[in-house]
Amino acid sequence: MAALIDKLEHQTARAICGRRNNKPDALIEILHEVQGEEGYLSDEALRTIADALNISRAEIHGVVSFYHDFRRTAAAGKIIKLCRAEACQAVGSEELAAYAEKKLKIKTGDAPSDGSVALEAVYCLGNCALGPAALVDDNLYGRLTSERLDALVDKLENAERR
């Protein structure tokens, strides 16, 4: 029994909660940090957080499922978050997205299984005069064209290979 409980304990998540004094209002900050460490939010992490903050797993599920940033499965490779909102639409983001999907052989929002580059839609990156725009981790890209996208994908694929 003890071994099973140990298996369910997520030490990193427990520590992250502890650093925020296990305050329930810090849940979103905690989820960001755990996801930052592991790349996603596992069952064990969420159970441990529920226990540490003394809130129900149902409530945590409610929060995790509400916000677009949180993922329940690991992202295999790098993700290009392409802006699909109005200002970028006005300078061709939809055509660029179609080009990217064709090039990467995936649909926006799909999780490729082989660790290759994935594509997600975001709605505004605050780069509205220099669109089309994209975000990869914390790096912002503007004035995207199919050529610049090709170069970006090359760079990301090479980084993954290393």
Next chain:
Amino acid sequence: MSKKHTIYVPCDAAALSVGADETAAAIASEAKKRGVEINLIRNGSRGMLWLEPLIEIETPKGRIAYGPVEADDVASLFDGEFLNGGKHKLSHGLTEDIPFFAKQERLTFARCGVIDPLDLKAYEALGGLEGLKNALTMAPADIVETVTQSGLRGRGGAGFPTGIKWKTALEQESAEKYICCNADEGDSGTFADRMLMEGDPFSLLEGMVIAGRGVGATKGYIYVRSEYPHAIKTLRQAIATFHSEEYLGDRIGGSDTSFDIEVRVGAGAYICGEETSMLESIEGKRGQIKVKPPIPAINGLFNKPTIVNNVLTLAATPLILAKGADFYKNYGVGRSRGTQPFQLGGDIARGGLVEKAFGVTLKELIEDFGGGTRSGKPIRATQVGGPLGAYIPNTELDVAMDYEALAGQGAMLGHGGVVIFNDTVNMAKQARFAMAFCEIESCGKCTPCRIGAVRGKETIDKILAGDDRAKNLEILDDLCDLMTEASLCAMGGLTPMPVQSAVKHFPEDFGG
């Protein structure tokens, strides 16, 4: 005797997005290669985004601008007269004489692009902290009265008189009160908050401490969307500096005001830009709308009196407390006092930030400042106020950019975003996107929004397929009226605005 040249390269995210870091590295390496001593300062952006990376060199005449300067252009700059601010194919003369910049009235953005955002001494040298120092000698009621007299209205989009909001919170008896800065700038076409947080973060912090003293709050939160990693990082550094210089903490400046600020990061939900949704998010919950009343000023974060104000609203207050209410009030028209940072984006030749007193027309913004489209194609539609704003046809561009004038035209100022669409735009697709976006971002609480958005999208699809057009256009109009009147918040309540404006002004795209 070698001269040290001061060169500015912005670290604003928009500038970085087009290579500013590479440009800075190239400048440093080129200078080293040629034995030239430089003082490289990473400033905020001047907001002339079509010229980014816009670099400036300090000369006896002032700062001379060059842009857009990519890494590959740097060698040719050094080959020429750049170090003396001389002519080059990328030079624009004195930065502040560039017409786009010179014709503005920079109050809130006075320091943005001028200084290193995290240099507190530079901030102070340009008038920073004067407002706070005044406020620390004033009674809270007098601070609130000053803000009321200035005519400042919420710059997030609702335009509610800031002084009245602060007065309500001040009048509440509570040991715990909060100042929550809404930095969830999710509207497409807007980036003023981001630019300010990255380019002049101290002005926001100063405004929050002033607000704290004004209403009796000791804790502030800045809720920043997760799509703004650079702003988040810069704010955290600015807060650390404010702490070490004791402008945050206990008994600030020896007064009885204690204040602390915490950054909270959003998680990809547009709806968390709505104030009650934002407060729920800060409490670690789903970003669901809460019914008002009670209003947050009476019962808000953790059920305590809470001021929710936009970044620009709070950042305007240091100037008001420094120079007085009349100084700010003397800009503007009618009931729209002060200045508004407009943001020009989309297919625009000269995109960027234009801070002007209220009263400038949309046409002036698009043509005089913006220079028309970037693509060279004719403008077909202009969306003002973000994704929940109306699409304005070319025949109505003479409208003055103030709260009342735009409302009178069935449009909305919102957060001041102006997005240009050229003649390749399909307005029925834009209307469909408005409904689709509502569906994606709806908090789900109220039926008109949660279900209305889905049905709206389906109905537009039927219209586009030529399926009983007239009847479905009627259904769409009826649905829009219902969503406007019955939604719990502006997400469902204003989604009809872009839809109905598209149908009204561009019927040909709907098969009419």
